[in-house]
Amino acid sequence: MKTITRSFSVLSIISSFVGNANSTHLINGRRMYLSYRKMSTKLKPKVFVTRRVPEDGINLLRQKCEVTQWDRDEAIPRHEILNGVKGVDGLFCLLTDKIDEEVLSTAGENLRVVGTMSVGYDHVDLSACRKRGIPVGYTPDVLTSATAELTMALLLTVSRRIQEGVTAVKDGSWGTWAPLWLCGQGLEGATVGVVGLGRIGFAVAQRLKPFGVSKILYTGQSEKASSAQLPAEYVTFDKLLNDSDFVIGCCALNSKTTGLFNADTFKKMKKNAIFINTSRGGLVNQDDLYTALKNGDILAAGLDVTSPEPLPTSHPLLTLENCVVLPHIGSATLKARNAMSELCARNIVAALYGEPIPCQVK
Ligand code: DGY
Numbered sequence: 001m002k003t004i005t006r007s008f009s010v011l012s013i014i015s016s017f018v019g020n021a022n023s024t025h026l027i028n029g030r031r032m033y034l035s036y037r038k039m040s041t042k043l044k045p046k047v048f049v050t051r052r053v054p055e056d057g058i059n060l061l062r063q064k065c066e067v068t069q070w071d072r073d074e075a076i077p078r079h080e081i082l083n084g085v086k087g088v089d090g091l092f093c094l095l096t097d098k099i100d101e102e103v104l105s106t107a108g109e110n111l112r113v114v115g116t117m118s119v120g121y122d123h124v125d126l127s128a129c130r131k132r133g134i135p136v137g138y139t140p141d142v143l144t145s146a147t148a149e150l151t152m153a154l155l156l157t158v159s160r161r162i163q164e165g166v167t168a169v170k171d172g173s174w175g176t177w178a179p180l181w182l183c184g185q186g187l188e189g190a191t192v193g194v195v196g197l198g199r200i201g202f203a204v205a206q207r208l209k210p211f212g213v214s215k216i217l218y219t220g221q222s223e224k225a226s227s228a229q230l231p232a233e234y235v236t237f238d239k240l241l242n243d244s245d246f247v248i249g250c251c252a253l254n255s256k257t258t259g260l261f262n263a264d265t266f267k268k269m270k271k272n273a274i275f276i277n278t279s280r281g282g283l284v285n286q287d288d289l290y291t292a293l294k295n296g297d298i299l300a301a302g303l304d305v306t307s308p309e310p311l312p313t314s315h316p317l318l319t320l321e322n323c324v325v326l327p328h329i330g331s332a333t334l335k336a337r338n339a340m341s342e343l344c345a346r347n348i349v350a351a352l353y354g355e356p357i358p359c360q361v362k
Contacts, residue, residue, distance in 0.1 A: 045089035057341030113351035117344040137347025142339035143331035148203035158302035187211035193244030196251025241268040253280035266292035281307030
């Protein structure tokens with residue numbers, strides 16, 4: 001672990017000399033002129049960062065905090081998180097870090113904020129944080145466009161069979177131009193179902209419109225007033241599955257959505273349905289998806305997220321031509337990742353300095 005600053009105490013006491021001051025004092029009845037340097041004592045909170053992250057966030061943190069960091073691109077091993085969090089005031093984590101009771105109790109009583117550089121927070125035990133009065137910061141909005149764009153890219157890759165086309169060019173199986181070869185499905189005139197019309201779901205729906213889709217359906221916990229702008233129609237989950245040519249998973253992972261897409265739900269979809277998931281792998285029962293794709297219950301699928309991540313190269317889904325799997329790159333633009341890092345840092349600094357947290361999980 002690269003230690004950026006050395007001290008690992010609960011709160012480091014930074015003594016800084018902030019300039020000279022002069023005054024006269026009575027000493028033993030004689031007025032003495034004394035020159036001294038005024039000393040101010042500042043407390044700098046300690047923050048542990050669990051990965052190498054874009055500089056914008058780290059620079060901001062360094063201005064206000066004492067930063068210790070797992071400064072690598074590889075995920076931090078569990079024992080290193082447990083080691084790193086001891087005694088810190090703030091924790092800057094990623095979606096790959098499980099922040100549970102053990103991490104919180106190992107951190108100890110100083111821990112005053114957990115900030116995750118992600119919009120998803122299913123990896124953070126919220127109730128354990130709540131019990132300890134620890135707010136959780138996250139990074140919505142700044143990655144919405146990037147993720148919606150990637151969702152569209154994946155959808156078009158699957159529906160227009162781009163992966164198969166690229167492979168054919170490279171492996172020499174590209175023969176003559178043929179009228180029926182690699183024909184896919186277009187979006188024009190299609191009915192698209194968005195499961196979860198949150199920020200990203202909405203942004204995906206906006207991007208679908210210029211492609212000339214005939215109808216956008218959505219489902220979720222409740223009807224959204226903003227859907228009128230699209231427009232999109234609020235329907236039951238079953239109706240969405242039944243009517244959609246494309247089904248896009250955009251909802252958060254929680255106890256209600258875990259395994260939402262399974263043998264049952266794939267059977268309710270159209271035989272020509274294309275399923276896309278850019279949210280969390282846990283939404284999908286992957287064995288059931290494999291069977292549905294193999295048996296032709298649905299036409300094709302595109303996944304930017306899997307369970308586990310990385311998906312083992314031996315996974316059966318990777319043997320299918322009608323399944324495109326990406327390595328969780330929805331928010332992977334430099335602009336989005338910088339903004340995520342910065343927002344995560346701002347959340348942490350605000351909490352540590354008693355200011356309102358810009359984006360706090362409610
Ligand atoms: C998130 O932020 O939760 C995405 O999955 C990765 O950017």
